[in-house]
Amino acid sequence: xxxxxxxxxxxxxxxxxxxxxxxxxxxxxxxxxxxxxxxxxxxxxxxxxxxxxxxxxxxxxxxxxxxxxxxxxxxxxxxxxxxxxxxxxxxxxxxxxxxxxxxxxxxxxxxxxxxxxxxxxxxxxxxxxxxxxxxxxxxxxxxxxxxxxxxxxxxxxxxxxxxxxxxxxxxxxxxxxxxxxxxxxxxxxxxxxxxxxxxxxxxxxxxxxxxxxxxxxxxxxxxxxxxxxxxxxxxxxxxxxxxxxxxxxxxxxxxxxxxxxxxxxxxxxxxxxxxxxxxxxxxxxxxxxxxxxxxxxxxxxxxxxxxxxxxxxxxxxxxxxxxxxxxxxxxxxxxxxxxxxxxxxxxxxxxxxxxxxxxxxxxxxxxxxxxxxxxx
Numbered sequence: 001x002x003x004x005x006x007x008x009x010x011x012x013x014x015x016x017x018x019x020x021x022x023x024x025x026x027x028x029x030x031x032x033x034x035x036x037x038x039x040x041x042x043x044x045x046x047x048x049x050x051x052x053x054x055x056x057x058x059x060x061x062x063x064x065x066x067x068x069x070x071x072x073x074x075x076x077x078x079x080x081x082x083x084x085x086x087x088x089x090x091x092x093x094x095x096x097x098x099x100x101x102x103x104x105x106x107x108x109x110x111x112x113x114x115x116x117x118x119x120x121x122x123x124x125x126x127x128x129x130x131x132x133x134x135x136x137x138x139x140x141x142x143x144x145x146x147x148x149x150x151x152x153x154x155x156x157x158x159x160x161x162x163x164x165x166x167x168x169x170x171x172x173x174x175x176x177x178x179x180x181x182x183x184x185x186x187x188x189x190x191x192x193x194x195x196x197x198x199x200x201x202x203x204x205x206x207x208x209x210x211x212x213x214x215x216x217x218x219x220x221x222x223x224x225x226x227x228x229x230x231x232x233x234x235x236x237x238x239x240x241x242x243x244x245x246x247x248x249x250x251x252x253x254x255x256x257x258x259x260x261x262x263x264x265x266x267x268x269x270x271x272x273x274x275x276x277x278x279x280x281x282x283x284x285x286x287x288x289x290x291x292x293x294x295x296x297x298x299x300x301x302x303x304x305x306x307x308x309x310x311x312x313x314x315x316x317x318x319x320x321x322x323x324x325x326x327x328x329x330x331x332x333x334x335x336x337x338x339x340x341x342x343x344x345x346x347x348x349x350x351x352x353x354x355x356x357x358x359x360x361x362x363x364x365x366x367x368x369x370x371x372x373x374x375x376x
Contacts (some may be wrong), residue, residue, distance in 0.1 A: 119371030123349035135167035158209030160285035199296030210286030319365030
């Protein structure tokens, strides 16, 4: 029997055992490299880790780097170089285009605006929805009159389209409807027609969704506050809160009766009263699939001749009013209003929005504050 052992620094091991036929001429001597293998060899064990080339090898028998059966005493075991792997350069992170495409909706998280000249401040913040669905609007110096203006807050649902449309068109439609009209009842009627026209025009767009609305029209020292839905207007009179609107919800008895009289129904779903088991407000712009029961006709209240005790007006979406009471909102605004001539009302709006969120509101919240002194 002969053995061949090769040892190197790479820890590779090659072991070959060959059983040879006994002969008189060979007992324990090393065979030459040219001697052939026994054809009757019953087994061969070959252990090797082919990741390294063996060096400093000592041969005592027919051990070679290949199965060719030929070689030299200093034969080397060779390893074939593996094929090179081409790994492409990877880019990690998200590619955000600098300018969104025309088809992609613009995502607004916060909207803030303040114009001291017109006593106007507003702060809007997205809740846990995908998009901020609230919108606001303001028109000043109507017909060149600095004491004539219209403000609005719009709370969208089912997407921002209806709120966006109402914010862009409702004020203009109202102004067009009341042009040349001076009687209070005629102005109320003109406001209603402005709401209904905005609703009719939006439905022609065939876009889903709807919007609650609250508007405040200043004209000749009078204030006309209108709403359709659950956006609300609250006035501060010497620090006392007074709501100028009533929320339009299916839980209101008169709203429930109106809906049922038109063949609809109101039921309680997950603790909220809804029309046809769907919508939680009973008036607003849009909502074409429920238009038979969801009217855009507003309720309007007239505040005649604004008095000195009338300090400011709050217009806000239900994202505020669901968590903050009327009086609490007035108290917080008034703390910023007094002694500053209303110059810090933006901070007050933001504080109200943050307060609502801290109390667990998941809804979008928009708060607008209008100082009344410029319109007296």
